[in-house]
Amino acid sequence: MKILVVDDELDIQPLFQQRYRKEIRRGEMDFVFAHSGEEAIECLEKYEHEAVIILSDINMPGMSGLELLETIKLKYHKPPPVVMMITAYGDADNYNKAMELGADDFITKPVDFIALKEKIITIS
Amino acid sequence: MISMRHKIICFGLSLLTGVLISSSVMAQNNLTIIGSLESVPVELDMSQLQAVLKGEQMRWQDGTKVKIALMKTNTPIGTVTSEKIYDMSGNELNKYFLALVFQGKVKAPAFFNSESELEAYVSQTPGAIGVVQSTSNDQINVVVIDGKKQI
Amino acid sequence: MTVLSVVMMFALFILFYFPARQERLLLENYNNEIENFAKTVALGVKIAITEQNFEGVETAIDFVREDDRLQFVSLIQSDTIWAEANDIDYTIGKTVFKTFPDSVEVDTEGHSDDNHIVKSAAFSTPMMSGEILLSFSTEEIVESKRQIRMASLSATLVVFVIGLLIGFWLAGNISKPVLALRDAAHKVGEGDLTQSVSSNSKDEVGELGLAFNKMVKDLSVKASLERVRSVIAGMRGKEDLPQITPVIWQELISVGVPFNRCGVFIIDEKEAVIESYLSTPDGQSLGIFNLPFGAHEIAGKLVDNWQAGKIYYEHWNKKEFLEWMHTMMDLGHIESSRTYQGDIKPPESLNLHFVPFDQGMLYVGNDEQLADDELGLVKALADAFAIAYARYEDFKSLEKAKNKTEIALEELKSTQTQLIQSEKMASLGELTAGIAHEIQNPLNFVNNFAEVSVDLIEELNEEMENNNTEDVEAIKEDLKQNLIKINHHGHRASSIVKGMLEHSRTDAGAKVLTDINALADEYLRLAYHGLRAKDKSFNADFTVNTDDSLPKINVLSQDLGRVMLNLINNAFYAVAKRAKEGIEGYKPNVVVTTKKLDKAVEIRLKDNGGGIPEKLLEKIFQPFFTTKPTGEGTGLGLSLSYDIITKGHGGDLKVDTEEGVGTEFIIVLPE
Numbered sequence: 040m041k042i043l044v045v046d047d048e049l050d051i052q053p054l055f056q057q058r059y060r061k062e063i064r065r066g067e068m069d070f071v072f073a074h075s076g077e078e079a080i081e082c083l084e085k086y087e088h089e090a091v092i093i094l095s096d097i098n099m100p101g102m103s104g105l106e107l108l109e110t111i112k113l114k115y116h117k118p119p120p121v122v123m124m125i126t127a128y129g130d131a132d133n134y135n136k137a138m139e140l141g142a143d144d145f146i147t148k149p150v151d152f153i154a155l156k157e158k159i160i161t162i163s
Numbered sequence: 164m165i166s167m168r169h170k171i172i173c174f175g176l177s178l179l180t181g182v183l184i185s186s187s188v189m190a191q192n193n194l195t196i197i198g199s200l201e202s203v204p205v206e207l208d209m210s211q212l213q214a215v216l217k218g219e220q221m222r223w224q225d226g227t228k229v230k231i232a233l234m235k236t237n238t239p240i241g242t243v244t245s246e247k248i249y250d251m252s253g254n255e256l257n258k259y260f261l262a263l264v265f266q267g268k269v270k271a272p273a274f275f276n277s278e279s280e281l282e283a284y285v286s287q288t289p290g291a292i293g294v295v296q297s298t299s300n301d302q303i304n305v306v307v308i309d310g311k312k313q314i
Numbered sequence: 315m316t317v318l319s320v321v322m323m324f325a326l327f328i329l330f331y332f333p334a335r336q337e338r339l340l341l342e343n344y345n346n347e348i349e350n351f352a353k354t355v356a357l358g359v360k361i362a363i364t365e366q367n368f369e370g371v372e373t374a375i376d377f378v379r380e381d382d383r384l385q386f387v388s389l390i391q392s393d394t395i396w397a398e399a400n401d402i403d404y405t406i407g408k409t410v411f412k413t414f415p416d417s418v419e420v421d422t423e424g425h426s427d428d429n430h431i432v433k434s435a436a437f438s439t440p441m442m443s444g445e446i447l448l449s450f451s452t453e454e455i456v457e458s459k460r461q462i463r464m465a466s467l468s469a470t471l472v473v474f475v476i477g478l479l480i481g482f483w484l485a486g487n488i489s490k491p492v493l494a495l496r497d498a499a500h501k502v503g504e505g506d507l508t509q510s511v512s513s514n515s516k517d518e519v520g521e522l523g524l525a526f527n528k529m530v531k532d533l534s535v536k537a538s539l540e541r542v543r544s545v546i547a548g549m550r551g552k553e554d555l556p557q558i559t560p561v562i563w564q565e566l567i568s569v570g571v572p573f574n575r576c577g578v579f580i581i582d583e584k585e586a587v588i589e590s591y592l593s594t595p596d597g598q599s600l601g602i603f604n605l606p607f608g609a610h611e612i613a614g615k616l617v618d619n620w621q622a623g624k625i626y627y628e629h630w631n632k633k634e635f636l637e638w639m640h641t642m643m644d645l646g647h648i649e650s651s652r653t654y655q656g657d658i659k660p661p662e663s664l665n666l667h668f669v670p671f672d673q674g675m676l677y678v679g680n681d682e683q684l685a686d687d688e689l690g691l692v693k694a695l696a697d698a699f700a701i702a703y704a705r706y707e708d709f710k711s712l713e714k715a716k717n718k719t720e721i722a723l724e725e726l727k728s729t730q731t732q733l734i735q736s737e738k739m740a741s742l743g744e745l746t747a748g749i750a751h752e753i754q755n756p757l758n759f760v761n762n763f764a765e766v767s768v769d770l771i772e773e774l775n776e777e778m779e780n781n782n783t784e785d786v787e788a789i790k791e792d793l794k795q796n797l798i799k800i801n802h803h804g805h806r807a808s809s810i811v812k813g814m815l816e817h818s819r820t821d822a823g824a825k826v827l828t829d830i831n832a833l834a835d836e837y838l839r840l841a842y843h844g845l846r847a848k849d850k851s852f853n854a855d856f857t858v859n860t861d862d863s864l865p866k867i868n869v870l871s872q873d874l875g876r877v878m879l880n881l882i883n884n885a886f887y888a889v890a891k892r893a894k895e896g897i898e899g900y901k902p903n904v905v906v907t908t909k910k911l912d913k914a915v916e917i918r919l920k921d922n923g924g925g926i927p928e929k930l931l932e933k934i935f936q937p938f939f940t941t942k943p944t945g946e947g948t949g950l951g952l953s954l955s956y957d958i959i960t961k962g963h964g965g966d967l968k969v970d971t972e973e974g975v976g977t978e979f980i981i982v983l984p985e
Contacts, residue, residue, distance in 0.1 A: 050759050050799055057766045057792055060773075098846050103853040127754050128847070149758040152765075235366050254441050257363055258411070264362070264372055265389060265412040267379050271368030 041086050042159065043071050045079040045095040045107065046125070058152045068159065076102025076110075083115060092162060094146075094155075097126040097133060105136055112141040121162050125150060193313040194243060195297050196306040197282065201289040202227040206307045209314075215292060216248055218260070218269035223290055231272030232281050232293030240278070244294045247314065317484050321477025325470045333466040337459045344455055349433040351378050352448040355387060356435035359446060363439045378448065379414060385430050385449040388413040388420045392444045411444065420447060429453070491519045495526055507534035531569075535691055538565040539698055546702040552709040558702040560597040562695050566678070567595055571688045575600065575656065575679035578699070579668070581620055588613055588674070594656050601654050603647030610641055616668060620675055625689060626668040635660050669693050671700035673707075737954065738876070750847070753810050756803035763796040763803070770796070810840075825868040830915055830983075831860040834906050837875050841882040845890070854889050854902035861909045867985050873958045874983075880951040881919045881979050882906070887942070888923025888977060895924075914965075917981040925973040934969070959983070 044055055052072045062068040071086070073079040076099060083091065093111060097104035108122050121143045126133060129147035137145050144158060196212060198205070202223045207215070214220045221229050234241035236253025245256040263269040275281040278295045285291040286302035297313070298305065308314050355378060358371025378387050389411040397403035408422040424432045424447045431452060436445040491511065498509040509530055513523030545561050548554070563576055577592035577600075586607045592600040607613050612628070619626035630638070639660065642648045652658065665683045668675040669692045676696035678684065684692070770789050777785040835858050845852050882904065889902030907918040926934060933939045937953040959967040965983040 048755060048759075050763075050803070053792075053795065053799070054759070054762050054766065057770065057796065058762075098843065100842070101853075101855050106853065127758070148754070149761055152762075257366060257441065260368060261359065261362055261371070261389070262412040264368055264375055265387070265414045266416070267375055267414060271362070271372055273368075274366035 041069050041071050041089055041091045043073060043079060043082055043086075043091055043093045043095075043120075045073045045076065045093065045099070045104065047074055047096065047099045049074065051096075059156070062156070068156075075099055076104065076107040079107055080110065083111065083120070087115070091120040092159060093120050093122045094125050095122065097124055097128055097137070105133075105140060108137065108140045108142055123158070192243060192247075193296060194240070194247060195295050195313050196292065196308055197285050197295055197298055197300075197303045198292045198306045199285050199287075199289050200302065200304055203290065203292055203304060203306065205304050208309050212306075212308055213248065216272075216294070218263050221269060227290035228270065230270060230288055230291040232284050232288075232291050233272045233274050234278065234281060234294065235274040235276055238276065240294070240296050241274070248294065317477065317481035321474060321481065324477065325474045328466050328473055329470045332469075333459070333462045336462045336466075337455075340455060340458050340462070344450070344452075345431060345433065348431055348448055348450045349435065351381075351450075352387075352433045352435035352446045354435075355448065356437040356446040359389065360437040360439055363441050375414070381450070383450040383454050385451050386413050386415060386418040386420060386447075387449070388418075388447045390420075390422050390424075390434075390444045390447055391442060408444075422447075487515070487517075488519055491515070491523060495522065498526065498530075502530055502533065507537055535569050535694065538569050539694055541565060542695060542698040543701070546698065546705060549702065549705050549709070552706050552713065554709075555702065555706040558699065558706075559591070559593070562676075562699050563593070563595045563597065566692065566695055569691050571678065571684065571691050572682065573678040573680045573684075574661075575664070575677075577677040578674065579616060579677060580674040580703070581617060583617075588616060592654075592677070598656070599653075600656050601642070601648045603642065603645075605647065609645060610638070612638070616675055619668065620670045623670050625670065625693070626666075626675070627683075628666045629683070630661075630664045630666065632660055632662050635664055667692065669696045671696040671703075673700060673703045734954065737951065753807050756806035756810075759803035760800050760807070763800045767793055767796045767800075810836075825870055827866040828869050828871045828874070829864075829866050830869075830874075830917065831858075831862075831864055831908050833871060833875055834858060834860070834878055834908060834917060837878040838882055838904075838906055841879055841886060845883065845886045849890065852886070852890050854886055854893070854904055856886075856904040857906070859905065859907040861907075863910045864908050864915055865910065865985065867915055867983055869963060869983065870958075873962055877955040877958050877981070878917070878919075880955045881981075884951070885919055885921035885923065885977070885979075889921050892922075892924045911982065913985050915983045915985065917983070918978055919981075920976060920978040922976040925975055925977055926969065926971040927973055931969065931971065935967075 044051060052070075055070055055072075056063065059068050059070070063070065071082055073082050076095075079093070079095065080102075083093075093107075095104040095107055102110075104124055104126065108124065111120060111122055122141070123144035123146060124133075124137045124142050125146045125148060127148045134145050143162075146155065146158075196207070202225050204223070211220070215229055216231055218229075218231075223229060233244055236242055236245050236256055242253060245251050245253050249256055249259070251259060260269070260271045264271050273284060275284065278298070281293050281295055282298055282300045282303055285293045286300060292306070293303075305312055351374070355371060355374040358368075358374040362368045362371045375387065378384055391409050391411040393407045393409070395405045395407050397405075410420050410422065413420050421432075424434045424445070426432045426449075429452055430449045432447055432449040434445045434447050437443065494511050498511050501509050507530055510527045511523045513520045513527060515523075542558075542561055542565055546558060549558070559578055566573065566576075573595060575592065576595055577590060579591075580589040582589060588605040588607070590605050591602050594600060605613050607617060615626060615628075639648070639651060639654055642654070643651065648654045651660075655661070661679075661681065663681055665680050667678050667680075667684050667689060669678070669689060670676075671693075676692060676699060678692055770793050774786060774789045774793070777789060838856060838858060842854070842856060885904045886902075889904060893900060893902045901922075903922050905918075905920045907916075907920070909916040909918070930941070935952050935956045939953075956967050959965045959981055963983050965981060968980045968982075969977065970980065971977040
């Protein structure tokens with residue numbers, strides 16, 4: 040299953056790739072990186088028929104993470120992708136909003152990679 | 164109707180009048196020279212008289228001024244006086260005396276309207292000599308001229 | 315001179331006109347006389363001819379003849395000579411009838427000449443017509459004329475002499491005093507107001523002298539008052555009042571008011587006290603004290619009279635003076651009797667005169683009592699002093715007001731400083747949230763990459779043990795990269811902190827060469843994150859278009875940063891507000907563009923928010939003006955920004971806006 044990571048910070052990519060190098064090598068995780076909400080949508084188009092877990096930052100220029108969430112939840116039904124928000128803004132407002140929009144999970148930065156892996160495995 | 168008596172009377176009267184007139188005329192031709200009692204001589208000859216009356220002689224012997232008294236030349240006597248004595252008309256006589264008066268030497272004669280006035284003047288004025296027709300005044304002398312009482 | 319000319323005229327009149335007239339009269343009379351004689355003679359002639367009465371003409375001729383003046387008397391006869399041809403034309407022939415004296419040749423026309431006057435009288439009678447010509451010599455007339463001339467000449471001389479005498483007398487009585495007056499007037503005109511003329515004579519000249527003296531005195535008083543007024547007008551502050559009082563005394567002396575003690579008494583009804591300043595005429599202070607109304611009975615009298623506007627007079631003998639002085643010394647108002655007396659001994663007799671003016675009483679003391687006119691002069695000067703005192707009080711209240719204003723200004727300044735500081739703090743507060751996030755991200759990376767690196771080391775050890783050289787190399791490379799990234803993100807964090815520190819500094823700092831592009835970018839991000847921190851729903855597109863050829867310029871980077879922050883915040887705020895309106899297809903967008911200009915740098919900040927209404931445009935740079943709801947903004951941002959750009963950097967801040975389209979702020983900074 041593809042895991043789509045959406046974050047405007049470029050260094051997220053090497054971070055994930057290093058953190059999960061073993062998993063990636065073993066084929067347990069397959070990451071795709073998008074650096075904006077728009078890019079993420081494009082990716083989804085590509086992998087429409089695949090199960091996708093989306094890990095998205097909230098604060099991004101252009102389409103924000105929440106907007107992306109909303110769009111995904113509205114547009115993509117089969118299969119409905121799992122969307123988890125990963126963000127530095129761990130306040131109640133953001134959380135509620137995300138939940139309202141149908142986020143499957145809400146993770147605050149800095150990312151606990153072990154816990155995250157757990158969650159992913161659980162889902163998949 | 165004029166009666167005869169009337170005619171006779173008229174004739175007689177006119178005759179009388181004529182006589183009277185002519186006699187008066189005849190009578191008027193006579194002049195009498197009178198003088199005051201003082202100073203004036205009682206006798207003069209004609210040339211003397213003329214000298215006095217003409218103003219040539221201005222004083223009597225005693226020095227009294229000659230004062231001539233004449234009848235105005237518009238009276239009959241006056242007319243005769245100027246003709247007979249001066250051989251001038253009344254006008255000429257006036258002019259003559261006027262001229263003399265201008266000289267200032269002669270006193271002009273006094274001219275009178277009536278003989279009585281003349282006589283009165285002569286009687287009252289010493290040195291006065293006058294010419295009248297006749298006189299009966301005893302206040303004045305009659306001056307005999309050339310032996311005649313009347314000229 | 316006038317007299318002389320009048321006399322001359324009179325004399326000339328007598329000399330010429332009078333005799334001339336006399337002569338004319340004489341001549342006229344003579345002519346008449348002669349004519350009368352002629353007429354008399356003529357009449358005489360007429361009577362003689364018409365009435366033969368020669369008395370008249372005789373008398374007349376005699377009379378005429380005896381007259382020495384007679385040249386001739388002649389009777390001219392006129393005859394009408396009829397023309398022979400007809401009985402109509404005729405001529406008149408004149409012939410001499412008779413002349414006295416005979417010898418004289420007579421001109422029948424009877425013309426007078428220079429030496430003889432010939433008059434004719436006509437007569438007409440029927441017998442003779444003509445005229446009498448009478449010629450008299452003018453010798454006698456000439457003689458008479460001469461006599462008249464002589465008489466008039468002597469009269470003229472007499473008149474002349476009398477006239478001269480009158481002239482001299484007049485000169486003495488009129489010209490001299492008038493000339494003295496003229497000289498005095500001349501000197502007065504030049505400014506000498508001490509002049510006076512003698513005014514003894516009881517006539518008009520004397521009156522003139524008196525009037526002149528009074529006028530000079532009045533002028534002198536006016537000049538005194540003018541001097542006082544001009545000194546008063548020169549007052550610039552309350553400290554100038556002590557200079558006025560000596561001037562008052564000086565002028566009183568100069569107008570001749572006698573006094574040996576003087577003073578100013580200001581009556582303060584509120585405090586019920588009389589401020590007393592006593593001195594000598596030359597300004598030596600005798601005593602200064604505040605006399606309460608009840609301290610001495612004279613105080614009450616002064617106040618009463620002052621309120622009634624009346625002059626108050628009192629006389630003190632030595633005893634009374636000493637009594638007063640000791641009362642004052644007991645009350646502690648004066649210390650030294652010697653000073654107060656102004657002399658070793660107190661005055662034997664003192665006349666006190668208090669003259670009221672608006673604020674109190676002017677005091678003059680003298681051995682002799684002052685006359686009414688002298689008191690009048692004191693009153694005039696007291697009124698002038700009132701003006702000075704009023705000005706003094708105005709200056710005092712002005713100073714008080716000035717002090718109050720200065721204090722208020724200081725407070726205002728400090729309040730302003732506080733406000734600015736709180737604005738800074740407010741913007742700092744806005745920053746903090748953004749900064750927190752900004753720092754958090756790099757720090758996260760530092761931590762994450764560090765953690766990952768630790769794991770990788772373990773993996774490395776494993777691979778090394780397993781001799782998987784390929785993997786070892788790969789891991790080593792990754793490690794290296796990680797360390798670089800750690801370094802990079804660490805730097806990011808520290809520069810953000812540094813920027814934040816600079817922003818919070820209150821001192822001015824020096825201008826440094828700054829990369830504007832970097833500054834713009836940094837603050838844009840700061841602002842964005844700051845806003846996002848505040849408003850979770852906030853999202854906007856932002857773009858930075860930088861001109862790479864932009865030179866570094868000398869700026870106060872934290873001030874400029876504040877400006878950019880402010881403008882960017884405003885832009886984000888505007889687009890966020892518009893976004894909330896829920897317009898279909900609206901994409902909030904903020905663009906920052908930098909551009910190199912000729913000798914300047916341009917920074918454009920464009921947003922597609924709601925734009926600024928025209929009627930608000932002129933207000934936006936005003937301090938405390940804000941469209942944000944209460945509590946959301948201090949409103950100082952734009953006005954501060956404007957000051958920083960224009961006053962701090964000599965640049966320009968303009969705004970381009972269209973309602974419903976957007977707004978663009980343009981900053982131009984000179985190199």
